Every structure is written in C-alpha cells, then in structure tokens.
Amino acid sequence: MAYQALYRVWRPQRFDDMIGQEVITRTLKNAITTNQISHAYLFAGPRGTGKTSAAKIFAKAINCHHQVDGEPCNECETCKAITNGTLNDVIEIDAASNNGVEEIRDIRDKVKYAPTIADYKVYIIDEVHMLSTGAFNALLKTLEEPPANVIFILATTEPHKIPATIISRTQRFDFKRIAANDSYDRMIYILKQKDVTYDDQAVKVIAKAAEGGMRDALSILDQALSFGDNEITLDNALLVTGSVTHELLATYISQVLAGDTKSALASLQSVLEAGKDAERFTEDIIGYARDLLLYQQAPQMVEEAEMGSVSEDFQALAKKTPAQTMYAMINELNAIQQQMRFTTHPDVYLEILTIKLAEIGRQTGATPVATPRETAPNAAAAAPAQPAGSAEVSELQHEIDQLRSAVKELKAAPAPTAAAPAKAKPRVAKAVAKEVNLAKIYPVLGSATREKLNQLQEVWPDLLNSLTVTQRAVMKVSQPVAAANSGVIVAFDYSFLYQRATTDHELTDALENGLDRMIGSALPVVFVPKEEWPVIRKNYLAAHKDELQANGEGANEPAKPAANPVVTKAEELFGKNIVDVKQD
Template identity: 40%
Template sequence: MSHIALYRSWRPQMFKDMVGQQHIIQTLQNAIREQRVSHAYLFNGPRGTGKTTTAKVLAKAVNCEHGPAIEPCNECATCIGITEGHIMDVVEIDAASNRGIDEIRDIRDKVRYAPTEVRYKVYIIDEVHMLTAEAFNALLKTLEEPPAHVIFILATTEPHKLPATIISRCQRFDFRQVSTAEQVARLDEICREEGIAATEEALSYIARLSEGGMRDAISLLEQTAAFSNRNITLEAAVDVTGGIAAEQFYKLAEAIQAKNAAEMLPLVEQLMLAGKSPDKCMENLIYYFRDLLVLKLAPGGQAATERIVDIDRFQAMASAYTPEELFRMIEILNHYQNELKTAAQPQTLLEVALLKLCSTSVPNAQQSAGISSDEVGSLRQQIQLLESQVSKLMKQGVAAAPAASQGNDRQAPRKSFTASGINRPKVKLDRYVAALQGQETQAARMKWGEIMARVKERKVTVQAWLKDSELVSATDGQLLLTFKNEMHREMTERPSHREIIEQVSAEVMNQPYQIVTVMLKDWQAALEGKQDNSIESLELEPENIPMQGGDKQPEWIEEAVKLFGEELVVVKE
C-alpha cells in the first residue's frame, strides 16, 4: 500500500479519531451543539498536526444529513461525498498555488449564492499566509460581511504573516505537536490493522523523528515497513531514515571526548559511504548531545532517550562530559547546521564542525588543576580583597597629588597610567555625549551582541572581561565602553585583548574601530553635566612620579609593588 493510500486509510474521518487535539475538538463540538458555529476559523500549528483534517471533519459535522452533529455519521451521502471530494459546496484551496487576487475575487462572487447540496458552503484555504496583500484585502471584505450560509476555515503554519485585520475576524485555534506517546499508540494501532510487525523502540524512534507531526510519522512508518519487508526494527528505522546507529554515536562521542581527530575522520567517511547525509548526521548529533545534557542535568527525570538502546553505556558517556562542555558543543553544532544549508561541500563542513568539537572538548579547568570548591571560594575572596585595596591605593594617589604639588608654581603636563602599565590618554566625553542618539551609535549598538559573540569565539577570557562593559556611544571610528569594575577595564585594555576586540569590531561593522574606555560613574556624571567631560584613569603630578636618579618612590606605589610585583607595576611618563 502506498503512503498516500495508507495515510488516507488512517486519516481521521471523525472528531473522536483525532490525535492530540482534544482541547480544540471539544470547543468545536460545543459550538455545534449550541448552534454557535462561527463564520470564520483560523487553524494554526506545525505541519502534519491535523489542521486540514479537522477542517474537513468540521465541514462534515455541520452538513451531515443527521445533523448538525457533534460527530458526523460518516455514512450518509453528504459525509461520504465530502470525504471523497465530490461535494461542490465544500471547497479546498491551496493558497500556495492560488494566491492571487483573482482567485479570492472568484470566491467573493460565489459566496453570495446559497449552497446547492448541503447546509453550509465551506471554504478551506490551506497555507493562507501565502496570499498576496491584494488577495488579503479582497478576503477581508468577505470576512467582514459574510453570508449566513458560509464558513471560512483558514489553515496556516505561519500565523504571524497574516494581517491583524484577518486574524481579528476569525476564531483562532492553535494546534499543538502530537506527543510521542500519542504517536506511538496510533502507529501501533496502524501496525496491528495493517499486519506490520514493529518493535516499541522502532515506533518511538519514528515518532521522535516526526517532530510532533502525525502525518510525517505515518509516512516514515510506511517507508520503513517497505524497506524491512513489514518487520520494523530500530536498526531498520535508523537505516531508512538516514540516522546514525547507537554504536556510531558512541564511537563519535568517544573520539570527540578523547580529542582524537585521527579516529573521528574515518568514522565520518564511513557514514558518508553508508549513504548518511551530512545534514542528517549533524541533526542526529545535536539530538545525541542534547540527550547527554538532559541526563547530566536531570538524572532522576523522565528524559526521553528513545534513540539510545544501551542506557548504561549512554550514562557512562554522559559522565565523561561536563554540562559546560555539552552546552558549548551543542552551540557549535547548531552554528554549523545553519551553515550547512548553503554549503558547497557539506561533508567538509561536517568534518570541520567535529574538529571544532575536538578542540573545544577540554577538561574542566578546576578539575584538571585539582582545586576544590572551597579553595576556589577562598581565591575569589582574595581577588575581591586585592581589588578593593588597589582601588583604595589609587584614590590615595590621586588625593596626594595636590598636596605634593603645594609650593610649586610650575605646572608640568599631567601624566596618566594604569596599574598594569597601560598608557591611557585623556578621554573627552563631550563629543560622545553629542553622538549619543546618532546613527553611528545606533548601528554600533545593534551590532554589539554579534561582536560579543565573535569575541567569545576568538577568546572566551576576553569576552569574560568585556561582559562588564556597555557600549554607550560611537563616533568617528571609536566605540566608547563604560565599565563598573576598574580591574575589568584594565584587563580589556591589555594590548592583546584590545587587538582582538578591535579586529572583531572591524569585521562586524565593515570598517575599522578603536575602543575607548571610561568608568560608568564618570560617564553618568558627564551625562548629568557634573564634570568638565574630561576623564583620566589616574593622574600624578610631576612630584609623584619616581625620578630616574633613584629617588624614593611614593608609599602607595611601593604598596602596589608589594601586591603585584615589580614586573606588573610600570610607571610611564
């Protein structure tokens, strides 16, 4: 039996046969019982969830010779005629191929006439979101003043593409994906009726692949039954759908975990020779690592892992990864899956993705170093204490500058430096304040999220320091970043870190950009007009700068040397 025949034979002909949409069926039946049938319905939901089928069953229910009835008899001439498509007053239109204004005008002209064979004229417009703007306007006129004998049923997978004026004139029903358990029950029923032998694991696997679409599940069932001579096993289902077997999953995951590219590449080649498509392999790998992650984070939950046969082996593989590694691996696979859609060499891109996983799959730094959680907490406390001491010392240094310069009438140019020895020039904020609402600033803000993501790909530690910042203004090829934490600002300004950020910014913005940093409090003060819009990170008068001749350094610089060491504290003219 062909797929079309099999699907038609198992396509629900009555409301009670619908799978997974009981909430919608009950609402429609109550409306029929109370004779409050609407003139227009909007059925929205994923493909294969029963939108068009429900529309036809509704058309039979309101026109049944023994009704209107909450269940069509499915035996009278009207019900049979609607099922077979012989009733001219029940019209099904595919908007994907009949999307113009002429088709809708034709409907508008014909709705005025009473039905010739049944009670209601029913127009079922499938994929209604494909209609043109002019066609929607023509349809709107009909929906605003519909004749009493007409019912419109609009079906779509993308309701956001419909005009609000159309949606507001329809009763909207959202069809949900059919659950795996409901699909397995229906597939098992079909197998018993059709004399097909199938294991529960195979039916669960088919149901998961259909992604909640009953129609797709029946299609895969029939395809697998033909391949396996009506004896469906999990291995047969995996082979016919292009999936990766559990053993191949394990070998790939093991090679990635061991960072063994030499073993992984032959595995990919074997998959390609076996007829597996790169996009299907990528999709299956995402599912596989998703299941590993679920088992890792919710070991006591009812995580759906029907794709895996040997659960003990699967749990052992899950224990080899940290959640952070699995999150990152899924992100990488998802990124390359999108790239795969337009790739000229899909196999090569799959191999690149897996090589990227090998380089990313590294042991947790804390575990590798053998550091306990208590030690990590203690280190964090020490870092916070050092940050506060540095901030205090810097404030004392700035405050000491005027005192040291008393009695000295000569005003030498001020010098500016940071604790890590970075020569930081003055930042005049007036032009950044003026550019706050400018087009360049708005464009930079829209791209900042992408810049952060690419910086993370280049070097995650740079993005970690940069996360404390906020892009507030952009002008004349410069990006102004504000920081709450001085140390995060210092680390961001390191030459190697700055170079990465500026390179990524140039790539994303398609023009070179330099980053400029200020503290958040200084920026806020500039916005409020409480300062002269000129900020320096740390200013010293000449008397505070150590002399080349070996004069004694100020006490606060000596304290900084004790804290960080001479190699990290550099005073620059």
C-alpha cells in the same frame, strides 16, 4: 485501485481519530453540540499536525444530520461526498496557487449564494498566509460580515504573516507538534491493522525522525515498508531516516569528550561510508547533546522523549559530563550547521567539527577536577595521599608563576604610543570577518548585476513591511548591496544586529519567502557587516583579477586600450555612479 499512501488511507475521519490535539477537538465538538458555531476559524500549526483534516471533519459534522456528540456519522451521502471531495458546498482552496485578488473576489461574489445540498457552505483556504495584501483586503469585508450559512476555515503554518485584522475576525486554534509517544502509538496501531512484522525500536526511530508531524511519520513508515518488503526493521528505519544508532552516537560523543580526535574521526568515517546524511547526523549529535544536558536537570523529560529507552551508558555519560562542555559543543554544532546549508562538501565540515569538538573536550575535561582544588585548598590539604592531585596542583602553580612573570614584564614595558589604539579597530573587524562565510558570498559576487540589485532595492521597503515587528526592527538598518540570480547580499550597519540575524532562521525564511512572492524567485539571503563589505568586495576583485583579465582580453582587438577588467566588473556589480577610479 492504485496504491494509496498510508497518510491518505489512515487520514482521520472523526475528531476522536485525531492524534495529539485533544483540546482542539473537544472545543470543536462542544461548539457543534451546543450550536455555537463561529463564521470563521483559523487553524495554525506545524505541517502534518491535522489542520486540514480537522477542517474537513468539522465541515462534515456541521452538515451531518446524524451526528452524535459532535462527531459525523461518515455514512450519510453528505459525509461521503465531503470525504471524497465531491460536494460543491465544501470548497477547498490552495492559497499558494490562488493568491491573487481576482480569486478572492470570485469567492466574495459566489459566497452570497445559498448552499445547494448541505446546510452550510464551507470554504477551506489552505496556506492562507500566501495570499497577497490585496487578496487579504478583498477577504476582509467578507470575513467581517459574512452571509448566513457560510463558514470560513483558514489553515496556515505561518500565522505571523497573516494581518492582525484577519486574525481578529476568526477563532484561532493553535495545533501543537505531536509527541513522539503519540506518533509511536498510532503507527503501532496501523501496523497491527495491516498485520505487518515490525521492530519496536525501528518504530521509535521513525517517530522521533518525524519531529512532531504525523503525516511525516506515516510517510517515513510507508517508505520503510517499501524498502523492507512489508517488514519494519531497525536497520531499514535507520537507512530510510538517515539516522545513526544510539550506540554509535554514544561512542562518537564519548570519544570527542575524551579528546580522542583520531578515534572520533574514525567513527565519523564509518558514518559517512554508510551513506548517512551529514545534516541529519549533525541534528542527531545536537539532539544527543541536548538530552545529556537535560538529563542532568530533568531526567523525566528525557525518558519521556526517548519513550523509556535510556541506556545505562547514557546515564553514566550524563553524570560525568560538565554542563559547560555541553554548552560549548551545542554552540559549535549550531555554527557548523549554518555553514553546511550552503556547502557541497559536508564531509569536510564534519571533519572540522569533530576536531573542534575534541578540542572542547580536552579543554573542558579538566575543569570539574581542577576547580574544586583551586576553590577549596583546605580540602586538598586534608587529603595528602593523592599523588595525581598533587601533580595537577604543581602544574597549575607553575602556570600561575609564568603568568605572574608575564604580568611583571608587561608592567615594566614602555607605555604604548598614541598610534597603538588605532590598531585595535582592524582587530575587531577581523574578528567579525572570520564569522562571515565567504563560500556563500563569492558565488553571488561572481554573477551579480546592477539591474538585479536595482530590482531588489525597489521591493526592499515592501519586503520589510511584510515582516513581523521584531524582524523589521532587526532589518531596519540593513540594505542589499549586491544581487544575482543565485542570491542576495545584505549589509548591516551594526555588527551586533548582523550577529543576531545570522542565527535567526525564521528571519531568513521570511525574507526568502517574501522575495519569492514579490519577484517570483526565492533567492538565498547572505548577511555581512557593513564595515566589512568594502574589504570583502576588494578582496574578491583582487582574488579574481587574473580571471577577469583573461575574460576581458579580446583576441581580435590587441591594439585597443582595453579598460581595466577589475574596474569593469566593479561597475557591473555596483554601478558606474558608485565606482570611483583612482590611478596609482
């Protein structure tokens, strides 16, 4: 027989084999033993947490004549047939590829027939959120009044996309992310069963890299086994996951906190030369900064997450690092991470990130020392034998004197004219425009067409209706302003809603998934403030004027008064009825 992946070989076959979902398994077992079985269930949760496995175990348990305490025997013909997927009475459907009305109507027609072999006919619909609105409506009546001996189990990773009318007719179970400790214990058990040599630290790295998914953990473990020739070492685990060692992370963070830009860039270079993934490295830095912040308030949480491997260097760094520095660093890391999703040069972003983090370290490094001296002059006076402190106080006093002089000069200056306030508006606009990532906007503008924009505008109301109430409130004052096969540009009437949308990953994913369902293509969505859109559009046309002219020149038609290529491109992008040409 061909080799099977670990997550298939070690897939749970009993409720007790499931990891990290004790509340759910106990509830389902009690329902089976007391014969309080519902006609419909909804299993929701992140990927790889056991939703489909629980559905199959449940299907076996309710049809097994030898079940004990809600657990299937896995020995009878019915259990074996369900495990092998050969029992006609247990039907597993992938809603991602069978999401139309006709498929659900077919289920509705066949559900009335009694099971042939088993006691219950079980329909397991995976990724049910992918069903269309019509398919949900077709399923609704069947869920409301199902035939006898029929059970529906709906599994999804995005329950917010399922209509409330469907959810209200099911028993909902929310599967949680599996703790790193539980993943670690399960992998250790499997490695011992396979008699494989392993490094304890390597398994911990894999458990944390899985981010709460047991299937992901076993897939990474499988890859590490193949890479290391049936041996799990720390170096192999780091190479497979793209992570870096805690020592290197600690060195890098210490260097940027100290403001040592040169050394931090050298450490970054060694990371890049080792072939580490840029996005994974950013995730590791965010995780490390978050652990430093949490350790100051709740050390026990970090020790549990790190599975007891908290070094003394980490503890010392957490004690001496101000919380304000961590806030600033995490914000900067998050901003860079958003921009790195669309770049082909992540190394450049990492170098810029390193310089910015080092700047934060220099700016905030003196804060915890200087603030107590400013707020407690008596304490400073009580300790005169501190030459370093005296020098800092003198330097601060000098800066205060300079600020006072500047204030006096401003007061003595003549009052601003009435035209001065008018200059404030462009400053605000420029401040917002700096946050707009033109690297994502210009490629869309380069291939945008009016036909594509018209297509987007037609489905836009339906797309907004597919969002949650909160997401709809954010997107209500937005509209697509340019579209191409490479992406969509959406303009917001208000800057604060634009700011909120740019940091909402779930909103972006919901829009892209919705476009995939409606037009058959998951186009990347880019946000811009509406007040900045004309400027961005004008700058693009101006910056590519030479290129447009070169493309617009016809070698065989020199005498024809050719239209302005910039105007032609603008009409192609936005339509002739919108573009208004004015002669200079």
